[in-house]
Amino acid sequence: AQSVAQPEDQVNVAEGNPLTVKCTYSVSGNPYLFWYVQYPNRGLQFLLKYITGDNLVKGSYGFEAEFNKSQTSFHLKKPSALVSDSALYFCAVRDGGYSTLTFGKGTMLLVSP
Amino acid sequence: DAGVTQSPTHLIKTRGQQVTLRCSPKSGHDTVSWYQQALGQGPQFIFQYYEEEERQRGNFPDRFSGHQFPNYSSELNVNALLLGDSALYLCASSLSGSGTEAFFGQGTRLTVV
Numbered sequence: 001a002q003s004v005a006q007p008e009d010q011v012n013v014a015e016g017n018p019l020t021v022k023c024t025y026s027v028s029g030n031p032y033l034f035w036y037v038q039y040p041n042r043g044l045q046f047l048l049k050y051i052t053g054d055n056l057v058k059g060s061y062g063f064e065a066e067f068n069k070s071q072t073s074f075h076l077k078k079p080s081a082l083v084s085d086s087a088l089y090f091c092a093v094r095d096g097g098y099s100t101l102t103f104g105k106g107t108m109l110l111v112s113p
Numbered sequence: 114d115a116g117v118t119q120s121p122t123h124l125i126k127t128r129g130q131q132v133t134l135r136c137s138p139k140s141g142h143d144t145v146s147w148y149q150q151a152l153g154q155g156p157q158f159i160f161q162y163y164e165e166e167e168r169q170r171g172n173f174p175d176r177f178s179g180h181q182f183p184n185y186s187s188e189l190n191v192n193a194l195l196l197g198d199s200a201l202y203l204c205a206s207s208l209s210g211s212g213t214e215a216f217f218g219q220g221t222r223l224t225v226v
Contacts, residue, residue, distance in 0.1 A: 004155075042220070043117075043203055043217040043218050043219040044203065044217040046214045046215075046216065046217075049212075051212045100146060100161055100169055101146075101158065101205070101215060103148075103155035103157075104155055105153075105154060105155045106154075
């Protein structure tokens, strides 16, 4: 069975500083990895994905993620945080067959002015 | 493109009642998945529909059932509602066989009293 772990319930960062939201995964085959963001009382918004290719993936709003196969990690990063980045972030893994996603429990990102 | 649309946005039901939630997928998508997101948790997979059939199912009781129509839209039905069914229900659409990401609707907030 596939699984995702987000070890931090909350990440606090000052505006302008770099941010990292951690994610590790477990899957039997080649992983399809995703990051989604959720604003209050809203659905999930796609940020970026890793399917194959370069280990550094660039996505929306200046976010990027680094795939590390040996550490089974897919950490989300941004060089300079904005207050508007404050939201709930979910890492998800998909099996190679059907498009069923398994999500982590989420990490709340709080960016202070 | 309207993206994934769900209705209604909010719903209040009484224990024991039945509820139907609706979802229209993003244009061009043929697969619909439903997720339950309890407060403070990540989304949990309920089931997935493709070609009007349930293709995969998560760990949810038979009280949860669904349907997909020829136009790819979908319904989620929950019978004999329990207080624990209170959650945000998310619909996601995708294109089968592709490596593309799933797109989510804004969700239906179900409250069971």
